[in-house]
Amino acid sequence: MGRELLTDFELMILLAILRVGDRAYGVPIAHEIEGTGRRNVVLGAVYAALERLERNGLVSSRMGNPSPERGGRAKRFFDVTPQGLKAVKETQRSLVALWKGVAQLKGGTA
Amino acid sequence: MTTLEPPRLARTLLHRLALDNEPLAGDLVEEFRRRQSRLWLWRQLIVALVIQTLYAPHPPVALNLTPVDPVVAEWLMWKKLDRKKKVNLTGSPIEGIGGLTMVILGFMMTSVIPAIWWFVVAGIVSGVALGLVMVKSHHGTLNRRSEGQKFGGYLT
Numbered sequence: 001m002g003r004e005l006l007t008d009f010e011l012m013i014l015l016a017i018l019r020v021g022d023r024a025y026g027v028p029i030a031h032e033i034e035g036t037g038r039r040n041v042v043l044g045a046v047y048a049a050l051e052r053l054e055r056n057g058l059v060s061s062r063m064g065n066p067s068p069e070r071g072g073r074a075k076r077f078f079d080v081t082p083q084g085l086k087a088v089k090e091t092q093r094s095l096v097a098l099w100k101g102v103a104q105l106k107g108g109t110a
Numbered sequence: 111m112t113t114l115e116p117p118r119l120a121r122t123l124l125h126r127l128a129l130d131n132e133p134l135a136g137d138l139v140e141e142f143r144r145r146q147s148r149l150w151l152w153r154q155l156i157v158a159l160v161i162q163t164l165y166a167p168h169p170p171v172a173l174n175l176t177p178v179d180p181v182v183a184e185w186l187m188w189k190k191l192d193r194k195k196k197v198n199l200t201g202s203p204i205e206g207i208g209g210l211t212m213v214i215l216g217f218m219m220t221s222v223i224p225a226i227w228w229f230v231v232a233g234i235v236s237g238v239a240l241g242l243v244m245v246k247s248h249h250g251t252l253n254r255r256s257e258g259q260k261f262g263g264y265l266t
Contacts, residue, residue, distance in 0.1 A: 026137035035218045043141070044158030048165050063133070069143060073128060074134030 001060040006091045010058075012037050013049050014088050017059065017080050025064070026050075049080060058084030114143050114150055130162050130248055 006014065007016035016032035017024040029050075030041045053059045080088070099105060116139065128135035138158065142151045161242060219226050 026133060030137075030141075042157045042161075043134060043137050043154055046159040046260075047131060047158075048161045051165075069140055070136035071124070073132050073139065073140040075136060076133035092192050 005094060006058075006087055009045075009049055010053060011088065011091055012039070013046060014058065014080055017078050018085075018088075022077070022079075023027065025079050029078070037080055053084065054078075057081060058087055115144070116142055116223075119149065120148075120151055120155055123159060127158060127162060132161075134158060147257070 012033050013029060016029045016037070019032050020028045024045055026043055030043055030046055033039055033041050033046075050059060050061070054061060058081055059078050060081050061076050061078050064077055066072045066074045073105070115121070122137045124138060126137075138151065141154075146157055
């Protein structure tokens with residue numbers, strides 16, 4: 001693996017896949033980031049990040065069957081690999097460590 | 111309410127996108143049918159195509175070069191095979207100088223020094239005379255040799 005820490009978008013995508021579960025493909029991943037993460041996403045950018053994560057071994061993918069509501073095109077389901085889970089935990093630890101002791105962040109949300 | 115089908119141009123672009131990333135094209139169609147917003151589809155489609163073009167790994171493909179213009183190809187081949195050979199369109203006796211050049215050269219010579227033609231004529235006449243002498247002497251040599259071969263075995 002090339003990197004230990006993830007970018008914020010990569011972290012959001014990995015967390016979205018973990019939240020969606022077994023049937024995580026482009027649309028529910030984007031919905032999860034938009035709904036829970038409150039961030040507008042472009043599906044093309046989601047796929048570009050997923051390709052990068054797969055190349056780094058943090059996610060794996062498998063093809064589904066084509067369906068008519070998608071114009072006869074197949075879905076691509078994504079799973080977080082153990083390596084990806086480890087990367088999420090390491091990023092969380094680093095961020096939490098940075099969070100702690102910051103005076104400006106104490107006392108509720110900004 | 112907008113139609114459930116993407117616009118014709120968008121369908122063409124989706125088809126192009128699906129060649130590289132079928133699941134993404136499928137996701138865009140699925141989400142478009144849920145949202146029913148052409149603006150959303152165009153924004154997503156354009157960004158997807160740009161990202162796909164810029165960041166997708168492209169396998170190396172052999173360049174499908176168009177053959178060069180036949181005239182240029184022939185010139186290149188001529189240059190490659192025999193660069194020194196000149197084109198002599200009228201079969202001039204002088205290598206590398208065409209008939210037209212000879213005419214122009216002759217005209218210029220006549221206009222500048224007309225008397226030079228006497229030297230040319232003298233050169234031609236003396237050349238012919240010299241040639242005749244050489245031919246005659248060559249024939250004489252051949253005759254003597256044949257005579258010698260004829261009786262050589264007995265005379266020596």
